[in-house]
Amino acid sequence: MTKSRNDHASVWDRRRFMLAAGIGALAAANLSAGLPASADERFPPLPPRSKAWDDAPVMPLWPGSPPETGFEAQKLPEKWPDIFLRNIHMPELRIFRPAKPNGRALLAIPGGAYRFVSIQNEGVDLAAEMTARGYTVFVLVYRLPGEGWTNRSNVPLQDAQRAVRLVRHHAAKFGYGADKVAVVGFSAGGHLGASLTTAYDETVYQPVDAADELSARPDASGLIYPVISVEAPVTHAESALLLLGDNPSASLVAHRSPAQHVSRDTPPVFLMHAVDDPAVPIENSLLMMDALRKAGRPVEAHFYEEGGHGFGLGSPDVPVGTWLAAFAKWLDRHLGNK
Numbered sequence: 001m002t003k004s005r006n007d008h009a010s011v012w013d014r015r016r017f018m019l020a021a022g023i024g025a026l027a028a029a030n031l032s033a034g035l036p037a038s039a040d041e042r043f044p045p046l047p048p049r050s051k052a053w054d055d056a057p058v059m060p061l062w063p064g065s066p067p068e069t070g071f072e073a074q075k076l077p078e079k080w081p082d083i084f085l086r087n088i089h090m091p092e093l094r095i096f097r098p099a100k101p102n103g104r105a106l107l108a109i110p111g112g113a114y115r116f117v118s119i120q121n122e123g124v125d126l127a128a129e130m131t132a133r134g135y136t137v138f139v140l141v142y143r144l145p146g147e148g149w150t151n152r153s154n155v156p157l158q159d160a161q162r163a164v165r166l167v168r169h170h171a172a173k174f175g176y177g178a179d180k181v182a183v184v185g186f187s188a189g190g191h192l193g194a195s196l197t198t199a200y201d202e203t204v205y206q207p208v209d210a211a212d213e214l215s216a217r218p219d220a221s222g223l224i225y226p227v228i229s230v231e232a233p234v235t236h237a238e239s240a241l242l243l244l245g246d247n248p249s250a251s252l253v254a255h256r257s258p259a260q261h262v263s264r265d266t267p268p269v270f271l272m273h274a275v276d277d278p279a280v281p282i283e284n285s286l287l288m289m290d291a292l293r294k295a296g297r298p299v300e301a302h303f304y305e306e307g308g309h310g311f312g313l314g315s316p317d318v319p320v321g322t323w324l325a326a327f328a329k330w331l332d333r334h335l336g337n338k
Contacts, residue, residue, distance in 0.1 A: 046081045050083075056095055057094070061091040061092055061159055061166065063208060066090065066159070068143075068149045068150045068154070071089050074146075088142065088147070091140070092141045093140060093166065094123070094141065096131050098133075098135060102135060103180060104134070104176050104177065104182065105171070105181045106138070106184060107164060108126050108130075109185035109190075109192050109196075110186055111187025111188045111190065111225075113187070113188050113242065114146060117142065117189075118312075119141070121312030123139040125313055136175070140160065143158075143159055144156075145242055145243050146243075153255075154205075156243070157192065157195050157199060158205045160216075161196065161200060161202075161216035162216075164196065164200070164215075164217070168215070169210070169211035169214055182222070184223075184224060185222070185223055186226070186312070187226065187227060187239075187280060189226075191228065193222070194226055195256065198262055198266055201216070220334040220335060221267055222270040224272045224273075225273050226271070226285060227280050227284055229284055230244060230257050234284060234287070235284075240253075258288065259290075259291040262288075262292055262294075262295045262297065264297070267297075269288065269297070270301075270302075270327055271299065271300070274303075274306060274307030275305055277308060280309055304319050304320040306319070
């Protein structure tokens with residue numbers, strides 16, 4: 001597992017890829033920080049997609065077509081990496097099972113600025129670490145709101161709610177408790193995780209089967225360098241644009257800014273952020289922490305001096321690489337006593 005973390009986290013992150021590809025606001029942020037204009041100058045190529053991903057069992061999210069219409073396949077840049085998924089018409093869960101189950105499940109929501117889903121460092125690598133701790137891990141491949149969907153701001157939340165309900169529905173089959181289902185989301189996936197955490201009971205689609213009779217409320221939520229606000233200047237501009245579209249109303253911006261919707265029923269939250277994050281300002285996590293404290297909800301936050309953005313597990317030989325162990329201990333407290 002350490003090899004995987006070194007290979008994927010310390011050598012490459014999404015930040016450097018986006019810089020090399022020249023796409024999105026994240027690239028512009030890194031150029032202003034003085035990083036090289038071409039990844040070929042200093043960084044090795046991205047790794048190929050892990051065999052573990054291709055071998056993982058697949059669970060479709062929806063029994064037929066998902067809610068909403070209008071999907072339009074996007075033309076991808078030449079040599080687009082296959083570890084960054086786009087053109088997601090049929091969302092799914094990839095399932096990673098532990099050798100020795102601990103009776104708990106974890107839904108992982110990778111990031112990617114709502115432009116793609118980063119399945120390696122925030123999916124496969126995370127699953128390897130957490131299955132080793134006994135978790136049954138489900139990695140969510142969710143629809144991207146900028147790919148033509150109607151009601152674009154609801155589309156990712158539809159998939160996230162449905163995912164929690166399916167994970168809960170299949171608890172007996174996979175050997176964990178239906179009341180021990182946690183979520184962890186990264187970056188834009190952290191925004192989706194935070195939206196799920198605060199809007200798990202929002203009606204964003206009509207029930208389709210028995211699974212939808214179950215609650216979509218996570219029992220605990222980890223938000224890792226998350227986008228929380230979709231309001232400038234705190235937000236990550238590309239994520240907000242792709243989620244909400246051009247010129248969203250003030251009410252829509254408020255509706256999709258999760259810190260404004262924390263309540264006394266919000267599940268416990270774990271936050272992690274690097275102070276030097278050039279893409280998603282740490283103020284996002286601070287907003288969420290403040291809202292949780294004011295609502296009297298359990299919250300634990302870990303802030304690191306250095307780390308940047310999109311590093312996944314982080315290299316184990318630097319401070320930011322300790323966050324996963326802290327998250328695992330936090331989950332022990334909030335899931336182990338139930």
